[in-house]
Amino acid sequence: MNTVNNSNRDWLIDIKDLHVKFSQDDETINAVNGVDIRVHKGEAVGIVGESGCGKTVTSYSMLNILPSNGEIVSGEVRYREDNGNVIDITRLNPRSREMRRLRGGEIAMIFQEPMASFSPVHTIRDQIAEGILLHQPPKDKRVREIIIEYLGMVGISNPERAIDAYPFQLSGGMRQRAMIAMALACNPKVLVADEPTTALDVTIQAQVLMLIKKMQQELGLALVLITHDLGVIAHMADFVYVMYLGRVVERGPVVKIFNSPKHPYTRDLIRSIPKLNTPEKRLATIQGNVPDASRLPSGCAFHPRCREIIGETCRRDQPVLEEVEADHFAGCFLYSTHEETEPNTGGTDSVEYPS
């Protein structure tokens, strides 16, 4: 495992106070409510949370591919190019030439359901070639050779044949490998993977995760891995963000998150997983259900389910992320350093990164 989030290293993606809302049937859903995430060169960042926590929306914001009823209300998603040039992705038109250059060329994405995210009527070759021709049309080699090379690299046996296959002719694991090949074929700097193995069987999941890890390390990529599976996070991420209802509630190096989780939500989440070879016959649970994102609880969004609730403060005020130990932050009044918490007004809870 790499050394963890050393903030002095170069960052590639810097999300600051991101707010995203969705409108649906006259209802506004605040999917992301002030998220700060920083991704460094070569680092594997894990974003973990249950359904509705905003992890996928956050990842879509990095590529500016929100669905048409979604909107970035405020905040920045900055990307730093090799030459030091910094671009705020939220200010780009999703269809602009500039955004298209970044998307796929600099920041590539692997989606959850490989069958649904490939076009069923084009061959693997056509779909991978599209990206290569858009981003870096080859000068000396034929596109076909490049594609075969990448398909071989991701462990597809007999790539000369697989290249002309349609997605439905490949197994789930092979389709996900082809998707990884497609993402890597344009030499991106950042790979965003949204639940890349959730649809796969456990032995195939292991193979695909190992492949992603290997590619990340060999190519020096930054990886943003979005998952609900703490087991996957534990073995894939260097640095972890735990999200709940549109906010980051805890962030820290992977070892600290698992050794000494600070936020009551993280603690309960880790406790509630059935683990192999533990004698307890009863699982710890988190009471209640994840509330509807259109009706967020007041104060700390976790307070109705929290076992460590302190009092009125939790119901009234929004906690900010506080540094609990070196490089490890939790957004909970248990760690509040202020005597009196001030009423929070949007935008003031952005977090300062030590530099």
Next chain:
Amino acid sequence: MSNTPHEAILDVRHLKKYFPIEKGFLRRVAGYVRAVDDVSFSVRKGQTMGLVGESGCGKTTTAWTIIRLHEATAGEVYFRVRDGEILDMAALEKGRLKEIRRYMGVVFQDPYASLNPRKTVLDIVADPLLNYGVKRGEREARVAELLTMVGLDPSTMPRYPHAFSGGQRQRIGIARALALSPSLLIADEPVSALDVSVQAQILNLLSDLRDKLGLSYLFIAHDLSVIQHICDRVAVMYMGSIVEEADTEVLFSQPAHPYTASLMAALPVPDPHKPWNPKLNGEVGKPSETGSGCVFAHRCPYADQICHDETPTLETKTTDTKDSHLVACHFADELQLDA
């Protein structure tokens, strides 16, 4: 019946379910998918029997064939009715089948797809009661009782499924399965569609109900950690066959089939300090192409010539002190596998 210390409530013997592959205009049968190929196991009274395996291994088909949503190609399914009578489910005629089926409840995987969105909770949970002629006046009281039992407020009865979260919907599904006071509950991946925190609630609920109502479970899942948590005994399936069967504790501490060991190694444990060394290469083969030899031979790191030639039978592992550890592997007594 088996000579186990607990009497079996369900005893599946040599169950087979082959699906024909039809080809061409005349729908000529070109071969068979052996979805379930000679599977035998039993569910003991008051216990939870687990079936675990990857997609396509036949675990769901096994369950569906037991309750006769599929007709078995061959084999027997002995079910012990309340009064001690033992019946072969696979051979019952339709009218008798309905009579017996009330003793088997089923919980399905997807709580979003398995509840009719146009029916209220009352109608959904009362459906089995209606089907078995329970009077209108009694139905509502029974539904209220069932909802309380699964941790829902009976006042939610007039609401529709969309008003409930995934975990609550699965509670409704469990209430429906329990409506006729079954003695056996078949749960097919009941928690795989749920969030972790909710999954724990449902697993605890299922354990409580089993103890309180004296139920027996056939529990189907792909997740080893869930299986280990809730089951007393586990059968591991691969391509239509059981490759290993043992009491949960034995299986997880001394797996004897290479496939069981690879499944365990593939699971990422939520602890960054624990090593994670998944080793298994290749993919599950096509169930239509099974020939002779061990079903796992093409992926097995220990496979020898005999594995490709002869199909191993499920036999008691001789080096094991417990006689209830069954393994289908030619080298079961020689291999030293890590848990």
